[in-house]
Structure formats: C-alpha cells, structure tokens
Amino acid sequence: MKQPDNDKFTKLAIETRRASDLRDQGYREQALKLYPHICGRCAREFTRTNLRELTVHHRDHNHSNNPSDGSNWELLCIYCHDNEHQRQLEAQQGNTATGKSQRASATHNPFADLKSMLERNDNDKK
Numbered sequence: 001m002k003q004p005d006n007d008k009f010t011k012l013a014i015e016t017r018r019a020s021d022l023r024d025q026g027y028r029e030q031a032l033k034l035y036p037h038i039c040g041r042c043a044r045e046f047t048r049t050n051l052r053e054l055t056v057h058h059r060d061h062n063h064s065n066n067p068s069d070g071s072n073w074e075l076l077c078i079y080c081h082d083n084e085h086q087r088q089l090e091a092q093q094g095n096t097a098t099g100k101s102q103r104a105s106a107t108h109n110p111f112a113d114l115k116s117m118l119e120r121n122d123n124d125k126k
Helices: 002-025 025-035 077-095 116-126
Strands: 054-058 072-076
Touching: 025 054, 054 077, 054 116, 072 077
Parallel strands: none
Antiparallel strands: 054 072
16 A cells, blocks of 8 residues: 555656756746846845745847846846836837937036036135
8 A cells, every 4th residue: 555655756756856847947947046136236135035026037128038048137126127128118119210219308407507606606705
C-alpha cells in the first residue's frame, strides 16, 4: 500500500519541479535572478512579501524581445511602470509623424530680467 503513495509523491514532485523549471524560463523570473530587487526609477527595495509589486519593463516596449542577458529589461515597481507607459502614450499622442510637438513650447522665462533686478536692488541699498 505504501508503494502507490510513493509513486504519487514522486510523480507530484516531478510535475512540481517541471512547472518550476518552466516558470523559471519566463522573462520575469530571469530578470528577478539577474537584477537586484530594487525599482530602477524610485529605488524602492522589495522583499519576498512585496515582490509581486515589482514588474519587468521592456525598454524598447517590445514584449517579444527577451534576450537572456536581460539587456531589454529593467525592474520597475508597479507605480513607476504605469508612469513609464503613460509617458510613452502621452508622447505618442503629442507628437506628429515628424517627431515634433504640435503644441507650441513655453516661451515665458521668469528669470529673464533677474540680473538687472538684482543690480537695481544692490544700487538701492548703496
């Protein structure tokens, strides 16, 4: 009777190990092995308890580009990762096909006359 239990345990152990190996081949697991568990933007550190909040960001935004050396990945917390993708969306929406912004850039310079203002202030004190 103990023999069938041992066979079930052995099969379960083999299946568990195989599933673990498949998971380890995924790019997230590879990136977590390559890089320290720190967000690449805000430098927040992660432990086993909150590691699920650390994501893999594809630098070229191509999720199919997963070189084993990790050169297309960076670890970002969920907040920085969302921010990065939002910035990319906004850049795409604000740019024309030529890559130039459709909106005029700001021209106001609040410090343009600062030097003369300081000089006047110095002259008034004398």
